[in-house]
Amino acid sequence: xxxxxxxxxxxxxxxxxxxxxxxxxxxxxxxxxxxxxxxxxxxxxxxxxxxxxxxxxxxxxxxxxxxxxxxxxxxxxxxxxxxxxxxxxxxxxxxxxxxxxxxxxxxxxxxxxxxxxxxxxxxxxxxxxxxxxxxxxxxxxxxxxxxxxxxxxxxxxxxxxxxxxxxxxxxxxxxxxxxxxxxxxxxxxxxxxxxxxxxxxxxxxxxxxxxxxxxxxxxxxxxxxxxxxxxxxxxxxxxxxxxxxxxxxxxxxxxxxxxxxxxxxxxxxxxxxxxxxxxxxxxxxxxxxxxxxxxxxxxxxxxxxxxxxxxxxxxxxxxxxxxxxxxxxxxxxxxxxxxxxxxxxxxxxxxxxxxxxxxxxxxxxxxxxxxxxxxxxxxxxxxxxxxxxxxxxxxxxxxxxxxxxxxxxxxxxx
Amino acid sequence: xxxxxxxxxxxxxxxxxxxxxxxxxxxxxxxxxxxxxxxxxxxxxxxxxxxxxxxxxxxxxxxxxxxxxxxxxxxxxxxxxxxxxxxxxxxxxxxxxxxxxxxxxxxxxxxxxxxxxxxxxxxxxxxxxxxxxxxxxxxxxxxxxxxxxxxxxxxxxxxxxxxxxxxxxxxxxxxxxxxxxxxxxxxxxxxxxxxxxxxxxxxxxxxxxxxxxxxxxxxxxxxxxxxxxxxxxxxxxxxxxxxxxxxxxxxxxxxxxxxxxxxxxxxxxxxxxxxxxxxxxxxxxxxxxxxxxxxxxxxxxxxxxxxxxxxxxxxxxxxxxxxxxxxxxxxxxxxxxxxxxxxxxxxxxxxxxxxxxxxxxxxxxxxxxxxxxxxxxxxxxxxxxxxxxxxxxxxxxxxxxxxxxxxxxxxxxx
Numbered sequence: 001x002x003x004x005x006x007x008x009x010x011x012x013x014x015x016x017x018x019x020x021x022x023x024x025x026x027x028x029x030x031x032x033x034x035x036x037x038x039x040x041x042x043x044x045x046x047x048x049x050x051x052x053x054x055x056x057x058x059x060x061x062x063x064x065x066x067x068x069x070x071x072x073x074x075x076x077x078x079x080x081x082x083x084x085x086x087x088x089x090x091x092x093x094x095x096x097x098x099x100x101x102x103x104x105x106x107x108x109x110x111x112x113x114x115x116x117x118x119x120x121x122x123x124x125x126x127x128x129x130x131x132x133x134x135x136x137x138x139x140x141x142x143x144x145x146x147x148x149x150x151x152x153x154x155x156x157x158x159x160x161x162x163x164x165x166x167x168x169x170x171x172x173x174x175x176x177x178x179x180x181x182x183x184x185x186x187x188x189x190x191x192x193x194x195x196x197x198x199x200x201x202x203x204x205x206x207x208x209x210x211x212x213x214x215x216x217x218x219x220x221x222x223x224x225x226x227x228x229x230x231x232x233x234x235x236x237x238x239x240x241x242x243x244x245x246x247x248x249x250x251x252x253x254x255x256x257x258x259x260x261x262x263x264x265x266x267x268x269x270x271x272x273x274x275x276x277x278x279x280x281x282x283x284x285x286x287x288x289x290x291x292x293x294x295x296x297x298x299x300x301x302x303x304x305x306x307x308x309x310x311x312x313x314x315x316x317x318x319x320x321x322x323x324x325x326x327x328x329x330x331x332x333x334x335x336x337x338x339x340x341x342x343x344x345x346x347x348x349x350x351x352x353x354x355x356x357x358x359x360x361x362x363x364x365x366x367x368x369x370x371x372x373x374x375x376x377x378x379x380x381x382x383x384x385x386x387x388x389x390x391x392x393x394x395x396x397x398x399x400x401x402x403x404x405x406x407x408x409x410x411x412x413x414x
Numbered sequence: 415x416x417x418x419x420x421x422x423x424x425x426x427x428x429x430x431x432x433x434x435x436x437x438x439x440x441x442x443x444x445x446x447x448x449x450x451x452x453x454x455x456x457x458x459x460x461x462x463x464x465x466x467x468x469x470x471x472x473x474x475x476x477x478x479x480x481x482x483x484x485x486x487x488x489x490x491x492x493x494x495x496x497x498x499x500x501x502x503x504x505x506x507x508x509x510x511x512x513x514x515x516x517x518x519x520x521x522x523x524x525x526x527x528x529x530x531x532x533x534x535x536x537x538x539x540x541x542x543x544x545x546x547x548x549x550x551x552x553x554x555x556x557x558x559x560x561x562x563x564x565x566x567x568x569x570x571x572x573x574x575x576x577x578x579x580x581x582x583x584x585x586x587x588x589x590x591x592x593x594x595x596x597x598x599x600x601x602x603x604x605x606x607x608x609x610x611x612x613x614x615x616x617x618x619x620x621x622x623x624x625x626x627x628x629x630x631x632x633x634x635x636x637x638x639x640x641x642x643x644x645x646x647x648x649x650x651x652x653x654x655x656x657x658x659x660x661x662x663x664x665x666x667x668x669x670x671x672x673x674x675x676x677x678x679x680x681x682x683x684x685x686x687x688x689x690x691x692x693x694x695x696x697x698x699x700x701x702x703x704x705x706x707x708x709x710x711x712x713x714x715x716x717x718x719x720x721x722x723x724x725x726x727x728x729x730x731x732x733x734x735x736x737x738x739x740x741x742x743x744x745x746x747x748x749x750x751x752x753x754x755x756x757x758x759x760x761x762x763x764x765x766x767x768x769x770x771x772x773x774x775x776x777x778x779x780x781x782x783x784x785x786x787x788x789x790x791x792x793x794x795x796x797x798x799x800x801x802x803x804x805x806x807x808x809x810x811x812x813x814x815x816x817x818x819x820x821x822x823x824x825x826x827x828x
Contacts, residue, residue, distance in 0.1 A: 098556050142512055142575035149571050150564055153634075157563050161556035185616035186609060195600060195609060195621065200780070202599035204621035207609065209640060216641045220567075220634040226623065227630045231774050231828055360645050366614070414645055 022046040022120050023311065024104060026095055026155065027129030028088075029073045030055055032175070032244065032303055035260050036127060038251035039304045040311075041086045046120050048111075049073065050104065052094040054132065054151070055261060055268065062137075064265040065404045067277065067396065071257055074113040081115060083254050089114040095130050096151055101158035105166035122167040125311050128174045130155045131221075135179070135212030135359075136267045136412040145213050152217040153224070160228035168232060171314035173307055174225055176240040178296050178326060178369065179215035180208040183362050188369035191238065191322025211361045212414070226320050233318040237310045242326035245272035245384070246300035247395050260300075264396075265407045272297065272335055272384075274408070276392050279343040279350045281403045289357030291333035292364040296326025296371065299382040309377045324371040327381035342389040358413035436460040436534050437725065438518060440509055440569065441543030442502075443487045444469055446589070446658065446717055449674050450541060452665035453718045454725075455500045460534050462525075463487065464518065466508040468546065468565070469675060469682065476551070478679040479818045481691065481810065485671055488527040495529060497668055503528040509544050510565055515572035519580035536581040539725050542588045544569045545635075549593070549626030549773075550681045550826040559627050566631040567638070574642035582646060585728035587721055588639055590654040592710050592740060592783065593629035594622040597776050602783035605652065605736025625775045626828070640734050647732040651724045656740035659686035659798070660714035661809050674714075678810075679821045686711065686749055686798075688822070690806050693757040693764045695817045703771030705747035706778040710740025710785065713796040723791045738785040741795035756803040772827035 023040050027033045028049025041047045051073055059066060071079065077088045092112040093100040103109045107119040131152040132138065138148040156174075163170050181188050184207065193206045205226060208219040228234040252259045263269040264277035266286075275285050298306075306325050315321040330338075336352045343350035357363060375381070382388070396403075437454050441447045442463025455461045465487055473480060485493065491502045504527040507514040517523045521533040545566040546552065552562040570588075577584050595602050598621065607620045619640060622633045642648040666673045677683040678691035680700075689699050712720075720739050729735040744752075750766045757764035771777065789795070796802070810817075 098560060102556075142516075142572065142579070145571055145575060146512060146568060149567055153563055153567060154560060157559055158556065161559060165556070184618070186611040186614045189611075193609070193611065195607070197600040197603075197607065200600045202621075204598070205623070207616075207618035207621070208637075209619070209644070211644075213641065216637050219637050223622075223630050223633050223637075227627065230623070231625070 021125070022048070022123045024123035024126045025049045025129065026126060026159070027051055027131065029053060029261070030129055031261050032300070033129045034076065035249045035251065035300060036129070036304055036307055037088050038080060038258065039249065039308065041080065041088050042084070042251055048089040048091065048104070048120055048123070049077070050091040050093060050095060050130070052092065058137065059263065059268065062267055063407060064263060064267055065407045067262040067264055067399045067402055068259070070259070070261050076258060077113055079255065079257055087115045089120065095158060096154040098158045098161070101155070101162045102166070105162045123170055125171045125173060125314070126159065126163070127307055128156065128159055128172060131175070131217070132214065134267050135214045138212055138214035138217070139414040140412055148214055149217055153220055156221045156224050160224060160234060163234060164228065164232045168234065169317070171311070172225070172234065172236045173310050174221065174236060174238045176222060176238040176322070177215060177218045178240050178242045178324060179210050179212065180219045180222060180240065181206060181369070182209045182211055183365040183367055185366050188324070190324045190370050190373050191240065211359070229318060229320040235315040235317050236320045237315045238320060238322045239306055239310065239325040240322060241303065242296035242298055243270040243272070244298055244300050244303055245270060245392070247392060249301055249304060264403065266409050266412065271332065272339070275336060275339045276389070276396050277403055278408060279339055279348050280393065280396050280400050281405055282349055283405055283408055284351035284353035285336045285339060286409055287332050287336050287352060287354050288359060289354065290363035291336065291354060292331050293361060294329055294331045294365070294367040296324065296329045296369055297384065298325060298327045299384070299388065302327055302379065302382050305379050306374050309374065309379050313377050323373040324369050325374060326369065326371050328383060329367060329369065338384065338389060342386050343393060346390065346393055358411050360414060435539070436462070436537045438537035438540045439463045439543065440540060440573070441465055441545065443467060443675070444543055445675050446714070447543045448490065449663045449665065449714060450543070450718060450721055451502050452494065452672065453663065453722065455494065455502050456498070456665055462503040462505065462518070462534060462537070463491070464505040464507060464509060464544070466506065472551065473677065473682065476681055477821060478677060478681055479821045481676040481678055481813045482673070482816055484673070484675050490672060491527055493669065493671055501529045503534065509572060510568040512572045512575070515569070515576045516580070519576045537584055539585045539587060539728070540573065540577070541721055542570065542573055542586060545589070545631070546628065548681050549628045552626055552628035552631070553828040554826055562628055563631055567634055570635045570638050574638060574648060577648055578642065578646045582648065583731070585725070586639070586648060586650045587724050588635065588650060588652045590636060590652040590736070591629055591632045592654050592656045592738060593624050593626065594633045594636065594654065595620060595783070596623045596625055597779040597781055599780050602738070604738050604784050604787050605654065625773070643732060643734040649729040649731050650734045651729045652734060652736045653720055653724065653739040654736060655717065656710035656712055657684040657686070658712055658714050658717055659684060659806070661806060663715055663718060678817065680823050680826065685746065686753070689750060689753045690803070690810050691817055692822060693753055693762050694807065694810050694814050695819055696763055697819055697822055698765035698767035699750045699753060700823055701746045701750050701766060701768050702773060703768065704777035705750065705768060706745050707775060708743055708745045708779070708781040710738065710743045710783055711798065712739060712741045713798070713802065716741055716793065716796050719793050720788050723788065723793050727791050737787040738783050739788060740783065740785050742797060743781060743783070752798065752803060756800050757807065760804065760807055772825050774828060
């Protein structure tokens with residue numbers, strides 16, 4: 001593999017092996033974090049994951065259930081080690097605390113679990129997933145709005161300052177979201193736009209205006225990252241991701257206990273995952289309003305591919321590189337119809353319900369995002385075929401007895 | 415006076431008098447907060463001020479000095495009452511705490527001082543100054559960056575949720591900053607721009623990209639306000655203010671002890687105020703780099719006028735109304751030369767020093783902001799004449815013995 005060899009600016013710390021690249025995954029216990037950790041570990045990278053169990057605690061507090069029980073992050077890392085011989089070092093800590101963040105770079109880190117507790121060294125790459133990721137969560141009430149705002153911005157701010165202070169050459173891969181753009185009446189470019197006005201021109205971030213507080217915090221993240229890039233020449237890739245679907249990745253074939261956290265409720269479950277669970281327990285699919293809300297979607301395996309390709313071809317110093325990380329677009333109606341079609345072919349009845357929209361959003365709108373950049377650096381998209389949906393139905397069907405109908409919908413509105 | 419009479423949606427609370435409008439000033443102890451409070455009190459409004467003494471504590475912690483001692487907010491309110499018979503109710507509290515913010519609307523408020531401690535009622539208008547306002551402060555190190563980020567965003571977030579939950583008809587007047595726009599290569603419109611792209615059009619917030627972390631938090635404030643306006647039909651006026659200069663306002667003629675907090679250091683002092691102090695103690699004026707940095711400026715008396723005119727003609731429900739709140743533009747060199755000219759005519763020697771720029775900013779750039787909106791609603795600008803500068807020299811000269819040369823410049827760089 002063609003691993004980028006970049007010099008570090010701090011002589012003090014060193015890597016355990018000059019052959020392996022070190023990747024630090026913030027939010028390594030989450031839906032995307034854990035599969036990403038296994039993916040890179042499998043490829044021979046040194047991997048460190050950090051998490052404060054935010055999602056698990058939220059699941060408990062909000063009583064939303066999970067499709068199946070998931071071992072703790074330490075238990076999963078130990079299992080991974082026993083099955084593959086590879087080490088994923090684990091730090092349980094809250095990254096809103098600047099001291100925890102900085103310990104990951106200044107060698108004061110305390111591993112909660114590691115086979116070899118010596119400091120791995122500065123990371124070549126940080127993948128930043130350590131955010132509260134749910135729009136409805138952010139709008140339950142003012143308390144959850146504040147948690148979302150402070151969690152997401154403090155972690156991001158601590159990250160850019162730690163990288164600036166200790167490891168300015170580290171490549172930050174940040175999960176953004178297509179939701180930052182909203183649904184403008186013009187084509188959505190990949191992050192940037194040239195504006196001509198009164199005969200003069202300049203380049204700007206593509207306009208962003210989100211329709212949830214969570215998505216608004218992601219706009220703010222972009223503001224912070226762009227500030228760090230301009231002021232301190234940080235190297236940042238921002239992956240503007242659409243809703244992700246899927247369960248299994250290559251690594252989960254090794255052992256089912258390695259499967260990622262899977263939520264199916266309105267708060268923490270993403271739309272396609274949730275629709276399949278609803279179909280399995282004969283809960284009518286909950287389309288909001290007219291169902292013309294169109295978004296870009298991608299398979300969880302493509303998230304891994306996108307992050308990996310971004311890591312292999314990092315942003316330059318002083319570059320905020322932005323990719324629209326989606327593989328295809330669907331309206332809510334189209335997704336519901338796909339699930340209905342496949343579900344019915346498998347013997348599920350699958351009804352579709354059009355609820356009064358609990359959100360304030362356009363139910364019919366223009367939507368034309370560009371998404372060429374990731375393909376250009378080598379990503380081979382997986383599309384949402386009937387086969388993919390059928391595969392998800394089969395896994396979800398195995399856990400039918402765990403599904404709680406009472407937590408699927410509660411109608412958080414804003 | 416033509417006072418807007420707006421209905422409140424919560425029957426529980428009521429105003430003490432139907433003749434007076436109630437204005438709530440967040441950050442009422444600050445450089446602009448206290449003069450604003452006196453201005454509205456003088457005009458017959460019910461005024462409540464809230465502050466946690468953030469600036470005073472910062473002055474102590476950072477050892478930056480003040481031109482003269484300033485009585486506590488309570489002492490000033492008592493003095494104001496004894497001199498004018500008018501009441502400015504005082505709440506000492508931290509608005510990052512949602513419960514403090516919400517108490518201002520749900521009648522649980524505890525006044526730290528008031529002649530009449532009965533709840534005044536919902537405010538028709540909130541003026542939001544309760545932010546950490548300094549670019550260098552925000553970039554001393556990661557700790558001050560975090561304080562700036564969390565203070566400014568939590569207060570703003572708590573405010574929009576409290577208004578949504580208790581008083582959706584309240585008009586929020588928010589201090590923004592011209593620094594949000596940065597120095598783009600196109601004309602700066604008042605907040606908004608229509609973008610035509612691939613044959614389609616839409617309206618967006620004018621692009622923002624600031625050159626300090628503080629200014630970046632103000633961009634984020636705008637994101638929050640715009641979210642609240644779109645989702646909940648809040649009524650918001652955003653005053654994109656340039657650096658303010660000046661000391662005395664109409665109300666300080668009543669008694670010198672009513673003068674506003676005046677800082678003259680690099681962190682909390684704004685450029686013109688600081689230059690005059692430097693000139694008085696024969697400290698060469700500190701122009702950064704080439705000195706071509708051009709910004710829009712305004713007199714403290716015009717801030718009061720702008721806020722007052724905005725209050726009289728409030729934004730509509732569901733409107734984020736944006737004004738560029740400046741009266742004229744100058745480069746750093748032009749400001750230094752003006753101070754030098756007037757200072758020399760008064761017998762001060764006044765040298766100008768071009769320091770290596772401690773900041774990352776363009777020292778020569780295009781700058782063409784529009785600022786017509788406030789004039790259109792009735793503001794009569796005060797310009798920066800030699801007479802105005804001379805008046806400032808006279809006041810500062812009276813306090814020459816208090817000025818600490820050692821705190822004027824410390825070279826915080828980013």
